[in-house]
Amino acid sequence: MTDKTVIVGTGIAGVSAAAAMRAAGYEGVIELVGDEPELPYRRTTVSKEIVRGAKTPDEVRIKSADWYEKQDVTLRIGERVESIDDLDADQVLLATGGRARTFGELPPGVRTLRALADVDDVRAGIASGADLVVVGAGLIGSEIAASARELGCDVTLLETAPLPLARVLPPQLGQMYVDLHKAAGVELHTGVAVTGIEESDGLTVVRGDNGQSWSAPLVVLAVGMAPDTTLAEAAGLELDPAGGIVVDELGRTSREGVFAAGDVASMPNTLVGGRHRPEHWQHAQNHGTAVGKAMAGAGEPFDEVPWAWSDQYGHMLQLTGWPSAEHDVEIRGSLDDHDFTAYFLQDGVVRGAVGIGRPREIRAARIWVAERARFEEVA
Structure with a gap:
């Protein structure tokens, strides 16, 4: 009987795992399933080159269309997996990544920018150089603000913390980004918690806890990513209270035959202790590769130091x-x-x-x- 592996998630972690399994000699069936109706693409380009129109989706594919056929990987896009137990597989890899955080039910003028499906609405709103409000001055929010300024938009950037990137940068580096935004013409407001977003006179209004409000035809939320643990929860897998699916150094979850990789996986941190869940492209690629090798029987403990980048201005x-x-x-x-x-x-x-x-x-x-x-x- 031929072994069968189903990989849920067509981002870089899932594709890398499939490639690694074949490279390690796995001869069983591999199915790669994702709910986005797109040939897998490089998500990091969405808030930069794609939204600016500098690149097309076809220019940022992870693999060419014929790669999947050559590697004998069955690609099932536009399909949502409802339950792990419904999958006829010997092994399952959850590479489900995450979804953009929001504030619950929002008015029509509010968008997120994480997937290709988000791009058209955001690009239509900024291509004309219209006003834009971005909520969140982390890496993604800052990239969106920079992209919109490049297209001539008047941009207001709101951040809850006292400085941009406050979780990872000391004050002097955070202040450098304040200066970069302001030099580019971005109206940056820090120390502002959003208390509400509503429609008014054809505009979207963002209200802050300081009594101020800002309005624009379009508001983009960039307030972080929530790991997509829906399938893991339904299957009773162990979850990390801090977020993500608990895995060991080989990517194994608490259920035999089920693995997790990439942004959704909370893994042991052998260098500084505890657990960590890096949300970086390079990490997802390398972790997916490592877990793919483990699923093919050629795994080694994964303890890589994460590395990432951001391009702004x-x-x-x-x-x-x-x-x-x-x-x-x-x-x-x-x-x-x-x-x-x-x-x-x-x-x-x-x-x-x-x-x-x-x-x-x-x-x-x-x-x-x-x-x-x-x-x-x-x-």
Whole structure:
């Protein structure tokens, strides 16, 4: 009897797992199932090149259409899996990623921007250079604001925290992004919690807890991602209270034969302790590859140091490890010139790094994090 694997999720984690299984010699049936009616694509481009119209969806496919046939992977797009128990499979991989967080029921003028299906409405709203309000100044919200400014929109950017990217950047780096936004003409308001969004006179109005309100034809919510654990919950899998599906170092869940990979998986952090669930493209790709190998019987424990990037206003921010605003920070280079690396230290040990214009230093820092190196001994 031929083995059968069903991978639920057609993002980078799912596609990478399928590719890794074949590369590791798995000869069974592989079905790749996703609810988006699209050939798998690079989601990181949605808030940048795609929404600006700089690239088409066909230019950002993860694999060409004929790759799936050549690899004997059955691609089932536009299909929603209702239950793991309905799948006729020996193994199941949940690579379901996440969904954009929202504030519940919202008026028609509010959009999120996470999937290709979101692009047309957002692009139509910003292509004419109309006003735009973006709620959330994290990586995605900042990228949307930068893309809209490039198209000539008047952009208002709202953030609950005192500074952009406050969870991972110390104040001096957060202030650098304040300056970047303002220099580009973005109206940035920090320390504002949204209390309501409503329609009024043909516009969408966002109200803040400071008594102010902002209105525009279009409002884009960029307030984070919620891991899609719907199938896992229904199947009784162990979940992490902090979010995601609990897996071990090989991607195995609490149920035999069921694995999870990518943004939805909460995995052991062998370097700093506890669990972590990185929400980065590169991590999802590499974790999907590792779990695919494990499902093919060729797995090794996965303990990679995460790495990610964000492109805003022509400056590529790269980050690695687990930088925290609570860490001590050593900065090499110039924040004013947007040419620096900031090293994040905990009791002298390198835990992460953030930089602009210094990719070699970020690569080195990634190694230092993995080696638990002391900054004074390596820098």
